[in-house]
Amino acid sequence: YHVRSAPVATAEGERPVFMLVFRDVSEGRRIDRMRSDFVANASHELRTPLASLRGYIETLQGPAKNDTKAQERFLPIMLDQATRMSRLVDDLMSLSRLEVRAHLPPDQTVSLGPLLEHVRDSLLPLAGDLDVSIELHLPQEPVDVIGDHDELVEVFENLIENACKYGAEGKVVDVWLKPVAPRGAEVSVVDHGPGIPAEHVPRLTERFYRVSVADSRSKKGTGLGLAIVKHILTRHRARLIVKSEVGKGTTFTVRF
Numbered sequence: 001y002h003v004r005s006a007p008v009a010t011a012e013g014e015r016p017v018f019m020l021v022f023r024d025v026s027e028g029r030r031i032d033r034m035r036s037d038f039v040a041n042a043s044h045e046l047r048t049p050l051a052s053l054r055g056y057i058e059t060l061q062g063p064a065k066n067d068t069k070a071q072e073r074f075l076p077i078m079l080d081q082a083t084r085m086s087r088l089v090d091d092l093m094s095l096s097r098l099e100v101r102a103h104l105p106p107d108q109t110v111s112l113g114p115l116l117e118h119v120r121d122s123l124l125p126l127a128g129d130l131d132v133s134i135e136l137h138l139p140q141e142p143v144d145v146i147g148d149h150d151e152l153v154e155v156f157e158n159l160i161e162n163a164c165k166y167g168a169e170g171k172v173v174d175v176w177l178k179p180v181a182p183r184g185a186e187v188s189v190v191d192h193g194p195g196i197p198a199e200h201v202p203r204l205t206e207r208f209y210r211v212s213v214a215d216s217r218s219k220k221g222t223g224l225g226l227a228i229v230k231h232i233l234t235r236h237r238a239r240l241i242v243k244s245e246v247g248k249g250t251t252f253t254v255r256f
């Protein structure tokens, strides 16, 4: 609490009276702490690939100057590190753009069927690399919601990409679109992969949260994807529902 005292006007000769004002600042403190944790995390995530890039550059300038074998080995790794940093910076920018727009409600009419087809098509190369097929199940009638087209593309790209990356063992990712009376809609992204242990589920949308060290080593990602999804959905007054069973798979449902 912040405490302030202020004198209260009293008649002459009376004993002075003071008013104490207690202001609860814990929410502000919490946000400040989150912000500084965020900056620390982001800096750490950028510092790791940067340090590694510097190491490689120094080696290529020094001991491996004329070693073409070393150059062939190091350059793809360096490109990978640079790509990882670009991805991180893109995600950080998405988050900060979203924070700026958080109070503006989206106002476009978005047709979810064509949007999901577009997202599926854009993910075909990734799905092909991972040997996963994305199956889209659309209803006969068009399903429209009020939203921001590009932001919703980002939401479903994230969810379907995650299903391909982390649920890939199932080989099929099913995407269902269903209208919900009277003017709502539901999109479910279902994978048949390893699932997520229950204790991790509530924390998935935290910034930089990744379920396992193995994921962060072997799967490309920043840990910011679901944080971005959550931000966008909050702005759309839509809910993200996660159901997962270890050994069976995971379903991420967006309910508008």
Ligand code: ADP
Pocket: 158, 162, 163, 166, 167, 191, 193, 195, 196, 204, 209, 210, 211, 212, 215, 216, 220, 221, 222, 223, 224, 225, 226, 227, 250
């Ligand atoms: P990123 O994919 O960049 O790591 P996300 O915020 O999108 O970050 O996801 C956070 C973590 O949640 C992932 O690192 C992964 O461990 C876990 N995860 C997300 N989707 C799935 C899924 N469909 N199946 C299993 N784990 C998942």
